[in-house]
Amino acid sequence: MQKNRLVEDRIIRLEHQAAQAGNRAVSRASGAEELPSKTVPAPRRESAGERMARRIAAERKRRWDALIRRQNIQRETRRKLAAANSLSRPLTAAVFLSAGLLFGSCLFFLNQRAELSAAMTTVSALVQRRQDLSDRNSALAQEIEKQIDPETIFEYAVGRLGMSAPDSSRILRYRSTEAEQDTAVQGEQIP
Numbered sequence: 001m002q003k004n005r006l007v008e009d010r011i012i013r014l015e016h017q018a019a020q021a022g023n024r025a026v027s028r029a030s031g032a033e034e035l036p037s038k039t040v041p042a043p044r045r046e047s048a049g050e051r052m053a054r055r056i057a058a059e060r061k062r063r064w065d066a067l068i069r070r071q072n073i074q075r076e077t078r079r080k081l082a083a084a085n086s087l088s089r090p091l092t093a094a095v096f097l098s099a100g101l102l103f104g105s106c107l108f109f110l111n112q113r114a115e116l117s118a119a120m121t122t123v124s125a126l127v128q129r130r131q132d133l134s135d136r137n138s139a140l141a142q143e144i145e146k147q148i149d150p151e152t153i154f155e156y157a158v159g160r161l162g163m164s165a166p167d168s169s170r171i172l173r174y175r176s177t178e179a180e181q182d183t184a185v186q187g188e189q190i191p
Contacts (some may be wrong), residue, residue, distance in 0.1 A: 006063075007053045007056075008057060010054075011054060068088065
């Protein structure tokens, strides 16, 4: 670590010297008078070890920067993931709530559909029973009409009930219009 610091300081000094040398060259070219400055010793030639140390330091700096960049990216990714997770909890709850409501409404619909189907079956059975009873009632009414015989009724009325047939003086005849033919309304005046 201490060695790296020394190498970095040496690199900074060399860069500073190179910049000063460039400034002196610019001022000489422009014809300006050179201000007195510190005397900077001429840069000496680097040895192979110094060049290697500079390369190693540059590589370490590049690796260090890459490590810092990766850590920053990971930190930012964790922060974004935490933010996304904080949003996903209410969203997940909303999705589950919506799914529960949808499931409940489907069950309710299916239950209502089953009740409707049962009611329709009951109604259909009752309609069929009503039709059967209506048919039976009609058959019984026809059978009763067949059994009614005017002569039997006359004999029963005279014989058992002691009624007598009306004589011709008690029978009233009247004329009716064509519209009222064969009908008479009880309680109305007979023409």
